Amino acid sequence: MNNKLSGLIAATYTPLDDNGQLDTDPILPMTEWLITQGVSGLYVCGSTGEGMSLSGAERRKVAEAYVQSAGGRVPVIVHVGHNSLVEARQLADHAQQIGANYISATCPSYFRINDVGTLVDCMAEVAAGSPQLPFYYYHIPALTGSTLDMVEFLKLGDKRIPNLQGLKYTDTKLHEFQQCLELENGRFDVLWGCDEMLLGALATGAGAAIGSTYNIAAPLYLGIMDAFRLGDLVEARRLQSLSVEMIRAIGKYPFHAAMKAVLGFNGFDIGSCRLPQVRLLESEIETLRNDLSLLGYFEWSQPSCRLSAISS
Template structure:
């Protein structure tokens, strides 16, 4: 992937759509994709944390990825498949399937039960996973808050290319903004570092982020598009105000349990992605109504509507 073709703009970390009984509902994916396209989102990052990847079987993940590629074909929407797994062989199989299905890139996080103790061990784990997708661009998914694996990403960028020639960059969901700057600058900007913290997007932009992956871009892309537009015009007061709106929205959802509440918002917007799988807690009917009331009684509901 050349510098000119790197991912830019908002990349939505999509929800896994479920029926009420918890089974996968592939019929909703066209609505999800259409909503992203209408909102000006550049790409879909499928089967990641927001997509409850570790609560899905391998066949379910393959089916979801395949359907996203089918739906996105012929549209501006690109598809990145997360293939990470605690089992190296399953991750490699997911990578191979994603390449066959026609995704634009793959990504994988570190194993989180038996954890790599250093960068070299992380690279040994990821090498056959990335190789499973041939020359397809590979992004390491750094999210220490979920995996418990906190290793130097600059060391990773220095050492990994010799073993992972298709390494293109990092999906950087890590609160260390000092290291984020270092990764962006590494090798003269050689790698594509996708910013992964929605509540701090403005900070990422100031450091030079061009692409950002986030769950709230599914339902709140208008906020972030206004933020980016204000930033590009050097209207930093407006950009800060929009960022604060996103923080307020995400804090509200977190009160109810973020993942389930985010899916509830999607349903309110006419995209019925369903509930969450255990061990995530489902919203009760009363919680759903309370969330809807608090959203619509504030300026947050208007903030996420298309302009």
């Protein structure tokens, strides 16, 4: 279980129809497009994929559709976190049965976890549902409210979770991220989860990142990675700045509904989001399109625009 992930992993979206019902038909063409864009993995039914707003049956259908669409070409990580550890373990078992490559889970968050030992107990229960699959704990304190020390979690988890692979680290503490990466001579795979800070994470040692905006601008982020590898930090900073501007433009609106609108601009009609996330007005969608156009998004987001093709 030591094979570490690399590159950009798209936190995938869940297509819904106009009535808010699950529609898996767009998953295959979206998967093809993501692979064409240069994405090297798929993270399914996480925050981006509205996993917490889907029923268990719907989550299983979405996971199955992405595993089938990927067809072994890129790894698929299925998020199975749930407030019910029983349900989370069953989702983990299902992920293993359908041929997913990895599982991941947030912690229960309705009843707050206040110590690392309890967090490890919870994640051990979930990970045991698919003992043959590597497990990543999904650390996203902004949504779960759990701000526990991830270095301590990895130390204790290593003793009690046999299939613990590492973390999906969706926080902004680069110092903690670095400590997790370096723990036990790099034993753990720690995946960066803040798109706006990819360059900082690369400088800290990140080898892979999971993000929402990799769905719509993978060539931009691959450009950042290329420039960093070449030692061209001026170019890497310029491209990261474009990412920040793009995310600020999208962030003027309900974020994931806006992201689904941007996917619509790219030819994928996948509806909006379920409550409590709200829909965009048609006027907001058009304003968003104009805002992105002013940034040159529709030029530099295309697969042909890699590093040297992205002009100042």
